[in-house]
Amino acid sequence: xxxxxxxxxxxxxxxxxxxxxxxxxxxxxxxxxxxxxxxxxxxxxxxxxxxxxxxxxxxxxxxxxxxxxxxxxxxxxxxxxxxxxxxxxxxxxxxxxxxxxxxxxxxxxxxxxxxxxxxxxxxxxxxxxxxxxxxxxxxxxxxxxxxxxxxxxxxxxxxxxxxxxxxxxxxxxxxxxxxxxxxxxxxxxxxxxxxxxxxxxxxxxxxxxxxxxxxxxxxxxxxxxxxxxxxxxxxxxxxxxxxxxxxxxxxxxxxxxxxxxxxxxxxxxxxxxxxxxxx
Amino acid sequence: xxxxxxxxxxxxxxxxxxxxxxxxxxxxxxxxxxxxxxxxxxxxxxxxxxxxxxxxxxxxxxxxxxxxxxxxxxxxxxxxxxxxxxxxxxxxxxxxxxxxxxxxxxxxxxxxxxxxxxxxxxxxxxxxxxxxxxxxxxxxxxxxxxxxxxxxxxxxxxxxxxxxxxxxxxxxxxxxxxxxxxxxxxxxxxxxxxxxxxxxxxxxxxxxxxxxxxxxxxxxxxxxxxxxxxxxxxxxxxxxxxxxxxx
Numbered sequence: 001x002x003x004x005x006x007x008x009x010x011x012x013x014x015x016x017x018x019x020x021x022x023x024x025x026x027x028x029x030x031x032x033x034x035x036x037x038x039x040x041x042x043x044x045x046x047x048x049x050x051x052x053x054x055x056x057x058x059x060x061x062x063x064x065x066x067x068x069x070x071x072x073x074x075x076x077x078x079x080x081x082x083x084x085x086x087x088x089x090x091x092x093x094x095x096x097x098x099x100x101x102x103x104x105x106x107x108x109x110x111x112x113x114x115x116x117x118x119x120x121x122x123x124x125x126x127x128x129x130x131x132x133x134x135x136x137x138x139x140x141x142x143x144x145x146x147x148x149x150x151x152x153x154x155x156x157x158x159x160x161x162x163x164x165x166x167x168x169x170x171x172x173x174x175x176x177x178x179x180x181x182x183x184x185x186x187x188x189x190x191x192x193x194x195x196x197x198x199x200x201x202x203x204x205x206x207x208x209x210x211x212x213x214x215x216x217x218x219x220x221x222x223x224x225x226x227x228x229x230x231x232x233x234x235x236x237x238x239x240x241x242x243x244x245x246x247x248x249x250x251x252x253x254x255x256x257x258x259x260x261x262x263x264x265x266x267x268x269x270x271x272x273x274x275x276x277x278x279x
Numbered sequence: 280x281x282x283x284x285x286x287x288x289x290x291x292x293x294x295x296x297x298x299x300x301x302x303x304x305x306x307x308x309x310x311x312x313x314x315x316x317x318x319x320x321x322x323x324x325x326x327x328x329x330x331x332x333x334x335x336x337x338x339x340x341x342x343x344x345x346x347x348x349x350x351x352x353x354x355x356x357x358x359x360x361x362x363x364x365x366x367x368x369x370x371x372x373x374x375x376x377x378x379x380x381x382x383x384x385x386x387x388x389x390x391x392x393x394x395x396x397x398x399x400x401x402x403x404x405x406x407x408x409x410x411x412x413x414x415x416x417x418x419x420x421x422x423x424x425x426x427x428x429x430x431x432x433x434x435x436x437x438x439x440x441x442x443x444x445x446x447x448x449x450x451x452x453x454x455x456x457x458x459x460x461x462x463x464x465x466x467x468x469x470x471x472x473x474x475x476x477x478x479x480x481x482x483x484x485x486x487x488x489x490x491x492x493x494x495x496x497x498x499x500x501x502x503x504x505x506x507x508x509x510x511x512x513x514x515x516x517x518x519x520x521x522x523x524x525x526x
Contacts, residue, residue: 044374158388161389162385162386166379166382170363172335172361176337176359224373225374225375229390230390
């Protein structure tokens with residue numbers, strides 16, 4: 001890991017000279033790759049709203065962590081995220097016509113409870129940091145966690161991707177081939193929960209969903225198959241992450257917002273390209 | 280004795296499906312036999328697709344569903360080929376026909392690479408089912424008939440013991456539909472597989488099906504097309520204008 005830091009400090013940019021920016025840079029790259037990978041299937045499964053609810057529920061996770069005095073609040077955050085993911089999944093698989101409404105009830109409740117608890121225990125300046133994110137807050141131990149998470153995500157992706165894809169195309173078709181649909185859906189949702197919760201502190205509750213959805217949405221505009229779809233999604237996510245971090249450093253803006261702005265710019269560009277070439 | 284026609288393939292005994300507080304289907308007892316086409320007909324919401332999903336193991340059910348292999352042993356599962364009613368994902372997704380086939384056929388994740396050998400085999404399978412040249416098309420770009428042929432080619436790879444076709448009529452023109460039934464009928468003869476299909480096309484069912492199950496929450500009539508089309512339940516479901524002249 002220290003080799004990476006050394007390499008970063010040798011780069012001729014002043015933003016890579018400080019330790020906190022080096023950590024931020026590594027964190028952005030690691031989570032962007034994960035968001036890019038997971039995003040394609042999240043989009044194919046029409047889970048944009050699901051992950052949005054998950055992001056909002058982080059507020060409660062953070063508050064519970066603070067109140068319980070858990071040493072590493074990430075543990076409370078991830079545990080709560082997984083709980084919410086499984087809960088929402090159950091509602092979704094129930095197939096009720098009002099799934100969207102129920103998810104919305106869950107997510108607004110979790111957001112409200114979280115904000116209530118946070119406003120009771122923290123000053124408004126402190127908890128608003130969770131809403132818009134603080135890139136400078138990335139710690140050494142969180143980077144280790146991110147590396148570990150990336151390894152797990154890549155491993156699960158390599159083993160389960162084909163099954164995830166079939167489930168996204170048609171659940172009954174997947175079931176007819178002996179795939180345990182509910183199990184894999186839960187694994188996938190937990191994966192989203194972990195990746196979202198690991199990044200929520202520096203991206204912020206308000207924008208976390210765009211990190212997941214925008215790169216994949218941009219990639220599907222121009223991809224010609226599953227391979228280029230995933231590859232482009234990862235490239236778009238990583239490019240937006242790095243570019244957003246650099247711009248925010250020089251312009252003094254929130255990094256999360258800048259990253260999402262660049263993703264959005266890529267989305268609209270690819271959307272235009274598709275509209276023109278498919279006339 | 281391998282592949283003998285008429286062997287029992289699937290037996291449903293008193294199968295029911297409850298969703299929430301709603302009883303979707305109940306009291307379904309029937310047999311699907313090798314080399315026979317069983318058609319499930321009925322009004323909308325009669326539980327046709329629910330019945331198929333129970334056989335697929337995609338939905339919780341009460342009662343029993345047994346599978347029997349070619350040597351009359353009860354087995355926990357058989358090879359099932361399934362042609363869904365429709366694909367439920369966002370059709371603007373860049374998933375191609377070959378992506379779909381490879382994700383079923385191979386363990387190596389399709390987002391990294393596809394084996395050349397597999398790709399060649401799949402191209403041949405597609406060509407054999409009248410889908411040559413479709414392999415690199417997005418699923419969302421296929422016409423109703425093309426998608427149906429692709430899904431059938433997929434269901435036949437590998438050759439299943441039981442082929443399940445859910446409403447193969449949707450989005451396909453009359454000529455394509457006739458061809459499709461002819462293909463399915465030939466499959467039954469060539470591979471002796473049990474075939475069960477949900478259909479809305481009563482004349483084609485009368486022409487090709489060996490037995491018919493009329494559903495209305497539970498089986499209202501079971502028998503040959505001639506038997507079922509002459510029942511009171513059939514006339515109540517489809518109106519008295521249908522029936523005799525279809526046979």
